Amino acid sequence: MNRKELYTIAIDWFAKQGWKPFPFQKKTWKAFLEGKHGLLNAPTGSGKTYALWFPIVLNYIKSNPEYKTNKKKGLKAIWITPLRALSQEIKQAAERVANDLDTQLTVGIRSGDTPQKERAAQKRNPPDLLITTPESLQLFLASKDYQKLFKDCSAIVIDEWHELFGTKRGVQMELALSRLKTVAPKLKIWGISATIGNLDQAREVLLGPDSKAFQNSVLVKANIKKNIKVASIIPDKMETFPWRGHLGIHLLDEVIPIIRNSKTTLLFTNTRSQCEIWFQRILERYPEFAGEFAMHHSSINKETRLWVEQAIRAETLKAVVCTSSLDLGVDFAPVETIIQIGGPKGVARFLQRAGRSGHRPGAVSVIYFLPTHAIELVEASALQQAVKKQAVEDRIPYLNSFDVLIQYLTSLAVSGGFYPEEIFPEVKQTFCFQSITQDQWSWMLQFITVGSQSLQNYDEYKKVEVAEDGRFFIQSRAVAMRHRLQIGTIVGDAVLSVRYQKGGYIGSIEEYFVSKLTRGDVFTFAGKNLEFIRIKDMQVHVKNSTKKTNRVPSWSGGRMTLSAQMSELLRAELYQASAGNLYSRELKSLKHIFKQQQVESIIPSNQELLIETFETREGHHMVIYPFEGRFVHEAMGSLLAYRISLLSPITFSLAFNDYGFELLSDHAVDIQQVLDNELFSPDHLLDDLQKSLNATEMARRKFRDIAVISGMVFTGYPHKMIKMKHLQSNSQLLFDVFRDYEADNILFQQAFRETFEHQLEEGRLRIALERIEAQQIVWKHCEKATPFSFPIITDRLREKLSSEKLEDRIRRMTAKLMRR
CATH class of the missing domain: 3.40.50.300 (P-loop containing nucleotide triphosphate hydrolases)
Structure with a gap:
């Protein structure tokens, strides 16, 4: 044919x-x-x-x-x-x-x-x-x-x-x-x-x-131009001093008419905790939605998730509150409307979610943007530009992930064996290992057969044997079984299944959250109020409760950062506002905030980096606005604090969000001295980062994942998983051994490399510092907190206060600022 x-x-x-x-x-x-x-x-x-x-x-x-x-x-x-x-x-x-x-x-x-x-x-x-x-x-x-x-x-x-x-x-x-x-x-x-x-x-x-x-x-x-319509939900009245989370639930009543006017609506939240809160609050205020409303996130049991997906297809649900668990491919032709709660932090993620609506060739995708605080409306304006320009992020590939290679070689050894001279050319043809040297390859082979230099006296690291003809294989059935149980590269905190006392499975939550509960504590999960009874065999036993609670599980990865592309688009919108060009509906709605910011300080242009200083009862505040995302700001804040401390002994506490970071201290900082000493220079960046961030501690945490993926530590058998604290202590012991006796260990070095390249985004930080070097640094000594600094200050308070106390405290702070 x-x-x-x-x-x-x-x-x-x-x-x-x-x-x-x-x-x-x-x-x-x-x-x-x-x-x-x-x-x-x-x-x-x-x-x-x-x-x-x-x-x-x-x-x-x-x-x-x-x-x-x-x-x-x-x-x-x-x-x-x-x-x-x-x-x-x-x-x-x-x-x-x-x-x-x-x-x-x-x-x-x-x-x-x-x-x-x-x-x-x-x-x-x-x-x-x-x-x-x-x-x-x-x-x-x-x-x-x-x-x-x-x-x-x-x-x-x-x-x-x-x-x-x-x-x-x-x-x-x-x-x-x-x-x-x-x-x-x-x-x-x-x-x-x-x-x-x-x-x-x-x-x-x-x-x-x-x-x-x-x-x-x-x-x-495909070159299929997706017709995406972005509609922001803008409140009639907005605070002049915005703070994270404040607007979100307050706009709940604005969301209900949108849901009622659509066949099916997906409400996307950025975190599972936020998903749980929104689901609970909507049903509390609008109980008539019971039976028509559902929730979908990756920690809810599989049967419930499949039921939700099927119900959307059958149009029997009015709305679903969800996370990225519904970002990908599941085909829901009837979904009419998408609501994005809070900034999605990335263009690609936003476009993916928008595509869930009108999920048919040629259909219009409608996505509503609901800000959780006022400044997020700048992100909404930026996203509209991104849709027009089809500007999306790059993905950065991993290089030399030796832990994954060790796991792969062990898999081949389990399957009946491999010959290194046959596998090495194959490995070298991959993008990740294109630069692997013969010495590194020999180290890998030695590691899986006798362990590394400092582990060769321990039999548990001698997993792979070598036959007379040079074939590497695993003889032990116990070693093979343990390896198969641990295949994979996703390493999170230990996950415990949540079950009713009588056995019904509800979902899974992380050990970190459960460790803070005592018998009788009530928390919200999977749309239910549950009373904690006990932990037994890696299972959390609960029963339904009628008590009200504000306690919601938190999961690692809950805080996302602005992508580099999103940061660039955000800065472009602020530069427009600086020039007085409030061209979009979102920017116009923030006119009163921009006006107050100009009164107290400035809105920086593309040629400027803004530093604000002011004094309160808490101490001396220095706030810096690179608009580069929270991960870069965490690293840059620590770097700057370290460099200032070299000029004069001073201690800082650090707070940061996606727009900037705050250094708070008991003593005033000599800003002129900061500027004269070029403290934003990218020179000696790696060395200074290591000293400023306690990079060893960060690498220690990263090493736990590497130790699990490479099989150095065993995570346990089904229903008998090893506790996270034991995993951590086992990997820490290995980390300390390598640090003290084998600093050239390839996996030990990988932990530091990944900390800088992926966690601290060292490359992106360097580019940001180079941009700042070319800008004029504008220092404004302010009488009080500005609209731009307020979200950062309140984020720091959030870590210390319960939600009720936080609201009261912020209300008092806002009233005081407005009186002035």
Whole structure:
């Protein structure tokens, strides 16, 4: 069957559905059937799944003319999804194509949710088309005879590549692909990505920079202009001195008419805690929504999440309060409206969420922006510019993630063994390990066989044995089992399941939150008020409670930072305000705040960095506004405090948000001395950062993750997980050993490198300092706190006061400032 006949099959199928294929779908079919690898850039809801399932099935038809009567056994294609929740959608699309074309192809899902019985059946008789996750693919590579399973595989698709790219899960995927290229010579590799700033690099990381696959690859862009309408919810009356969280719930009544006028609404929050609070408050104030309202986040049990997703499809729910758990691919055609609560902190995330509305080709996406404090309306104005310019962030790929490489080599050793001379060239072809040296490779091999220099006397680190012919393998069944249990790169705080006393599973929360509860304490979770009874076998036992509570679980990762792209757009909006150009509805609504800021201080232009100083009963405040995001401000604040202390002994407390940071001290700072000594210089940045931030302590925390991923510490068996404090102490012990006796240990050094590159965003901090060096520094000595500084001051108070006391304190502070 020639290519033209194959295209006709696909086009006829589309016609039967009343559809017409998009040009990008046809381009993808053509490139795939010509034997090319590639990356498809397409927005959510544009038909990207059919862009790749079709050529996979058509390629099978081409290779098997008797496909209707004589089906070849064995795995033919793999579809990787980063979220298990997406598997059913992808399976339905694959089955629809395979069944409608009479191919007899079977479709299977393999993930952490797949029952053991089904896994065993898949092992005996693999499905033709397999949908799985990066972690499950690694488990296949850790299985005996995996080469036989994959040898006839003709395609692998990595969906939502933008979610994996720039993470250790992405590195895990790079290594798996490097092996599959050798094992399955006919394999075509394709990624699907939403828009990111560095798409060409995303393709390079996916395929390997110097590989034959990259040289024979294409980048296909959908070029579907998504019509996104951004509508900000602006209150009639706004405070002049804004603070975080104050506006959010106060605008709840503005949200209800929007929900009532829409078939289905998704309310996106940035954190799971915020999600819980909004769900609870809406039902408290509008009990008539009970039964029509639901909540969706990743810590709620799977059955509830699936029920919510199905209910949205069936249009039986009026609204869902959710987090990023509904950002990706799940197909909800009926969703009419999106409400974003608080700044999304990134353009790509905002566009992804906007795309959930009007989730059909050609439909208009409506997204309402609800600020949690007034200054966030500047972000809303900036996002409108981002939509116009299609300005999205780059993703920064990981380099030399040696902990992931050690885990991968151990997986290969479990599967029956590997020969280093065969695997090294494959590893070196990946983007992450393109610069790995022979010495580093030898160190890795030594580490998995005898442990590092300071661990070689301990048998527990001697996992891998070497056969006479040079094959590296694992003999011990106990070591193999422990390794398989720990495959993966997602390391968070220890998670405990929450269950009713009689056994019903509700969801999962982190050990850190539970450790602060005592028997009888009530907290809100999964939309219920629950009374804490006890912890038993890594389970939190609870019962329903009628008591009211403000206590909501908090999860790590709860505080997000502005992306570099978002920071740049935000600064551009403020520069417009500085010039008096309040061109957008959002900027006009902040006119009174900008006016007060100009009275008390200034709004900096693009040529200026603003420093404000003022004095209160708390002490001497110095507030600096780089508008670079909270992570950069945390590092810059610590750096500046350290450099000032070198000029004269002084102690600071530090507070920061996405717009700036505050240094508070008992003594006034000689600002002129600060300016004369070029304290914002990027020179000696790394050295000064190490001294200012207690980088060793930060690296120690980072090392815990590296120790878990590399298998140096074991996290435990199912239902018998090792407590987080024990994991921490085990990894700290190793960290201290390496620091004192083996400072050149590659994993020890990696902890510091990742701390600076990924946690402190050292590269972005350096660029910010270089920008500041070229600006004029404007120092304003103010009589009192300004509208710009007020959110930073109140954020610091939030850490010390309960929510009721905080509101009272801020009300008094605001009244005092307004009286003046």
